[in-house]
Structure formats: C-alpha cells, structure tokens
Amino acid sequence: MSDEPTGPMLPQDRGPVSAAMIGALRDGGPPAVGEAAATADPYGDDLQLALYVAYELHYRGFAGVDPAREWDPELLRVRAVLERRFLDALRADATAHESATAALDDLLVEPVGGDGVPHVLERSGTRSQLREYAAQRSLYHLKEADPHAWVLPRLWGRAKAGMAAVEFDEFGGGRAERVHAQLFADLMADLGLDTTYGRYVEAAGAEMLAVVNLMSLFGLHRALRGALVGHFAAVEVTSSPASRRLAGAMRRAGAGPAAEFFYDEHVEADAVHEQVVRHEVVDGLLAVEPHLERDVAFGIDATGFLDDRFGERLLSAWQAGESSLRRAIELDLVRVP
Numbered sequence: 395m396s397d398e399p400t401g402p403m404l405p406q407d408r409g410p411v412s413a414a415m416i417g418a419l420r421d422g423g424p425p426a427v428g429e430a431a432a433t434a435d436p437y438g439d440d441l442q443l444a445l446y447v448a449y450e451l452h453y454r455g456f457a458g459v460d461p462a463r464e465w466d467p468e469l470l471r472v473r474a475v476l477e478r479r480f481l482d483a484l485r486a487d488a489t490a491h492e493s494a495t496a497a498l499d500d501l502l503v504e505p506v507g508g509d510g511v512p513h514v515l516e517r518s519g520t521r522s523q524l525r526e527y528a529a530q531r532s533l534y535h536l537k538e539a540d541p542h543a544w545v546l547p548r549l550w551g552r553a554k555a556g557m558a559a560v561e562f563d564e565f566g567g568g569r570a571e572r573v574h575a576q577l578f579a580d581l582m583a584d585l586g587l588d589t590t591y592g593r594y595v596e597a598a599g600a601e602m603l604a605v606v607n608l609m610s611l612f613g614l615h616r617a618l619r620g621a622l623v624g625h626f627a628a629v630e631v632t633s634s635p636a637s638r639r640l641a642g643a644m645r646r647a648g649a650g651p652a653a654e655f656f657y658d659e660h661v662e663a664d665a666v667h668e669q670v671v672r673h674e675v676v677d678g679l680l681a682v683e684p685h686l687e688r689d690v691a692f693g694i695d696a697t698g699f700l701d702d703r704f705g706e707r708l709l710s711a712w713q714a715g716e717s718s719l720r721r722a723i724e725l726d727l728v729r730v731p
C-alpha cells in the first residue's frame with residue numbers, strides 16, 4: 395500500500411454506506427455495507443458521498459489510499475449497487491424527452507421570470523454567496539472536462555473529431571495557464587478561497603455531489619456513452635448565457651479580474667462549442683448509432699434535473715437568510731493581497 399500523500403484526504407462519512415466505503419479505503423479491507431446500499435436515498439448525502447469517493451479513485455485518489463484500489467472488485471461491486479439506485483431514480487424522475495433535438499431545443503428557452511441562480515447572483519448576489527457557489531462548483535470545475543474525455547475512445551468519425559476539438563479548448567489549447575480547471579482555481583483565489591483540489595467536499599451538499607457524480611457515472615460506462623454526449627451537449631448549450639450573467643455578478647461584486655475572466659472566457663468559447671457539439675458530436679454520433687437517440691436525450695434531461703436541484707438548494711437557503719453549505723468555509727479563506 396502506498397503511503398505517499400497524494401490526493402485529498404478522505405472526507406467524513408454521512409451515513410452507513412459512505413462510512414463503509416471510506417472505512418474500507420482507510421483500513422484496506424472490503425466495504426461492509428450490508429443491505430444499506432440497496433435502500434439508501436438515491437439523492438441523499440450518504441449514497442452520493444459514497445459514490446463520489448468511489449469515483450475519485452479514477453481521478454486523483456486520496457492521500458494514503460493504495461492506487462490499486464481503483465479496480466478493487468469488492469469496491470466496484472458496491473459501487474455498482476449504488477449506481478443502479480442512482481440511475482434508476484434518474485430514469486424515473488428525469489426522463490422528459492425521447493428526441494435529442496427536442497431536448498436541446500428546450501434548453502434554449504429562457505425560464506419565465508429569470509429566477510435561476512445565475513440571474514439571482516447577477517441581480518443581487520453577495521460576495522459571500524459567490525464564495526458559496528464557487529466553493530461547491532469547484533468539485534466540478536477543478537476537474538472540468540476530465541470525465542468527458544473518457545468518451546473519446548468510444549466515438550469515431552465526426553463525433554470523435556468534434557469532441558476532441560472542444561476538449562482541446564477545455565484543456566487550454568496546449569497552454570497550461572489556460573486550462574479551464576486552472577482558470578477556475580484563479581477565480582477561487584480572487585474570491586479568497588482555498589484552491590486545493592477537493593478542499594470543499596465537506597462543505598458541498600448532496601445536490602452538488604450528484605451533479606459531479608453524474609459525469610463520472612456516464613463517463614465510466616461505455617453503455618452510457620450516448621448519455622455522456624447528451625450531458626456534454628447540455629453543459630455547452632447552457633453555459634454561454636449563464637456565464638454572461640455570472641461574469642456580470644463577479645463584476646458587480648468586485649470579485650477580481652480572474653473571477654471575471656473565467657466566465658467571460660466561457661461566454662465566447664461555449665457559444666462556439668455549442669455549435670460544434672450539436673452539429674458534429676451529437677449529429678455525428680446519431681448518424682452512426684441512431685439507437686442512442688433516447689440515451690442522448692436522457693443525458694440532457696438528467697443534467698437539467700440535477701442542476702435544478704442544486705439551484706433550488708442554493709436559492710432556498712439564501713432566501714431563508716442561511717448558508718447553502720453543510721459546513722462554514724470562513725476559516726478556510728485564503729487571504730489574497
């Protein structure tokens with residue numbers, strides 16, 4: 395077993411399933427989950443943290459955890475049970491379209507009233523709320539585009555070429571300082587947040603964990619390649635208008651140049667990416683695998699469903715005058731000159 399302190403520390407558990415998973419990684423044994431995995435709330439903290447921990451073995455792992463446990467059969471067996479709970483719930487709750495075109499077209503319709511998180515932050519978001527938003531979103535943005543890269547070996551022709559082109563941009567076009575994960579770390583520094591990978595897992599709620607877990611679930615399974623393409627399309631189609639509002643929120647709050655630049659960059663880049671994803675990746679995939687149409691639509695629907703749940707958590711907490719975080723982050727602030 396490797397004791398090299400790479401990766402973040404293992405988080406605190408949030409129930410019996412996550413306790414079994416984290417305990418197994420800490421102690422080196424199998425996860426003693428019992429029946430809890432088969433009955434856990436599919437959207438709850440316990441199951442979502444257990445899944446998050448299992449998936450992180452495929453990213454940077456955890457300090458003191460043997461990298462070989464990424465493919466531990468017992469861990470994978472428990473993960474499969476949790477994935478089935480999560481996926482079954484999503485198919486029941488999030489399926490709204492059978493056509494990928496219809497699902498994508500609906501993403502272009504602005505909600506009446508403009509009451510989403512980007513709208514609220516643009517109009518009235520405080521610096522504290524921007525920190526909360528960025529801290530939780532860091533679970534995604536510090537690995538931005540990584541899970542989508544897993545689909546590349548599962549595509550060919552136009553879909554592969556289009557996907558690779560967009561991923562190249564996401565990874566900075568060959569420039570390390572322009573990798574989008576690095577740009578988000580720069581944004582976090584402007585907001586006085588700790589930029590360490592995985593730093594805010596403890597603060598993030600189940601809703602944010604589910605948003606991140608969805609990418610890993612789709613990315614790690616070849617059978618879900620259509621859903622992964624749908625997820626990627628949903629992200630790119632909705633990113634540009636949301637980023638424009640979030641850039642305005644950062645400017646209004648005086649968050650700093652890096653905080654503004656991250657979203658300004660996404661306004662332009664993702665407007666282009668949207669067209670590539672729709673006409674090359676999605677259309678290219680369905681031209682050769684038309685049977686994946688419903689999977690692509692499901693990926694789009696599931697992405698919107700979980701994003702909406704995360705937004706509802708934030709807005710309900712803020713409207714009540716409360717923090718949206720599970721744990722306060724004030725003491726974690728990095729003082730930037």
